[in-house]
Amino acid sequence: MSKTKIHIDYSKCGEKGEIDPRDCSKCLKVCDPCVFLMHETVGAKEENIYDPQNWRITAVWPSLCMRCLKCVDICPEKAITIKW
Amino acid sequence: MCKWCTKHGAGKKWYLNSKNYMANEIGGEDHYRDYLTEQWMNFEQVYIRKIKGFSSIGLGYKLKMPIIGKVLRSAAEKMIHSEKGHRNPVRADGHFGQVIPLEEAKLIMGELAAEPVIANYCMCRWMQRGDKERVCINFGVLSEVIEKLPRFIPKERTARVDREEAIKILEENNKKGYIQSVWFQPVPYINAICSCESPECGGLRLRNDFGINVVYKSEYIIQLDQDKCEGCKQCVSSCQFSAIRYIPSQKRVIIDYNKCFGCGKCRDACKFDALKLIPREEYPGFTGEY
Numbered sequence A: 001m002s003k004t005k006i007h008i009d010y011s012k013c014g015e016k017g018e019i020d021p022r023d024c025s026k027c028l029k030v031c032d033p034c035v036f037l038m039h040e041t042v043g044a045k046e047e048n049i050y051d052p053q054n055w056r057i058t059a060v061w062p063s064l065c066m067r068c069l070k071c072v073d074i075c076p077e078k079a080i081t082i083k084w
Numbered sequence B: 001m002c003k004w005c006t007k008h009g010a011g012k013k014w015y016l017n018s019k020n021y022m023a024n025e026i027g028g029e030d031h032y033r034d035y036l037t038e039q040w041m042n043f044e045q046v047y048i049r050k051i052k053g054f055s056s057i058g059l060g061y062k063l064k065m066p067i068i069g070k071v072l073r074s075a076a077e078k079m080i081h082s083e084k085g086h087r088n089p090v091r092a093d094g095h096f097g098q099v100i101p102l103e104e105a106k107l108i109m110g111e112l113a114a115e116p117v118i119a120n121y122c123m124c125r126w127m128q129r130g131d132k133e134r135v136c137i138n139f140g141v142l143s144e145v146i147e148k149l150p151r152f153i154p155k156e157r158t159a160r161v162d163r164e165e166a167i168k169i170l171e172e173n174n175k176k177g178y179i180q181s182v183w184f185q186p187v188p189y190i191n192a193i194c195s196c197e198s199p200e201c202g203g204l205r206l207r208n209d210f211g212i213n214v215v216y217k218s219e220y221i222i223q224l225d226q227d228k229c230e231g232c233k234q235c236v237s238s239c240q241f242s243a244i245r246y247i248p249s250q251k252r253v254i255i256d257y258n259k260c261f262g263c264g265k266c267r268d269a270c271k272f273d274a275l276k277l278i279p280r281e282e283y284p285g286f287t288g289e290y
Helices: A026-030 A070-074 B003-008 B029-041 B059-064 B068-080 B102-112 B123-129 B141-147 B163-176 B202-210 B234-238 B265-269
Strands: A005-008 A036-040 A055-059 A080-083 B096-099 B117-120 B136-139 B179-184 B190-196 B220-224 B244-247 B252-255 B275-279
Touching (some): A005 A055, A026 A036, A026 A070, A026 B123, A036 B123, A070 A080, B029 B141, B059 B068, B059 B202, B096 B190, B102 B163, B102 B179, B117 B141, B123 B202, B136 B141, B141 B190, B163 B179, B163 B265, B234 B244, B234 B265
Antiparallel strands (some): A005 A080, A036 A055, B096 B179, B117 B136, B136 B190, B179 B190, B244 B252
16 A cells, blocks of 8 residues: 655644644544644754744654545645645 | 563562662662653654654654664664663653553552652643643652643642542543553653553554554453343443454453453443453463563
8 A cells, every 4th residue: 555645834834834733733633543743843942842933743653544634624724735 | 470570570560669669769869850851851852853863753654664664663662661871861761651450550659659749731642632631640750850841730730739639530530431551761760650542642552553562561451251241332432442342143242352451441331340350460371461
């Protein structure tokens, strides 16, 4: 079976986007196999931990994705694309 | 008993050996304070951080690669079970645990856990679901470390709880269907009892989906009294490991012992006293399967 590639456009979510992933987190909640991970970016300093710029969502377990595409539908910024 | 009991149990199960709760007896409070501060300040980065050139992103595919996958698996296990003097806290070296039934979690909380005790947010559920649920009980040096990192504790509430409150929290979690587990952090220092849920729990994810031994099965396994089972299926919905199934022809449930972690959730859900936990050692064919 081909690999599932889940791409998140960070110009729409987190870092440069309008939305703080910690407030939204809709993709995390909708995903049955829990493919997404919300995390600080590597190297973020403890004193900047509340800065939304330092938070992002990564599809960390793509091999467990069942390709239901619920996350693609629910994302308010249409930042998620899935290919296989 | 599992190999960690032989190694760190002093004749008992590893988590019932009181020495493993006393930081000063097994390496010193300062050593563990430094390690745990570094580990918890960077906890949310653990899956995405590159370790020896590999991050956990797409781990399922990486483990399937020929040769590299095998090397990766053995390197990960070595790291997780590391007992070396110089362990890397940002990789959480030496951090692993075991599922325990509620009665043993209560025993630890009542008699063995070091002061102070805190109840803080579950890291796994926050990272994988974006939910903050105050279900994790930490104790000893780890409590002092987490208290200083405000994102893990509720605002305007003290994180500290006394032993009775902690036991009450564990009982509530058990009722909700969460699985109790006890953790080395790092081995042999014990300082946490989690109430886990699959698939959010990082440990259960790595174990169930990728076969990496971050969480071991408990020292117990479930036993069904077929005569007492009424086929109400309550236990089926309580099992997080899909180890129980109802078969209509026999009007009872069947158990997949390979999947059973011995957490006791089904036993607590059973109204007819048909399920009980027996020591894994007493079950022929499953001795040594942790």
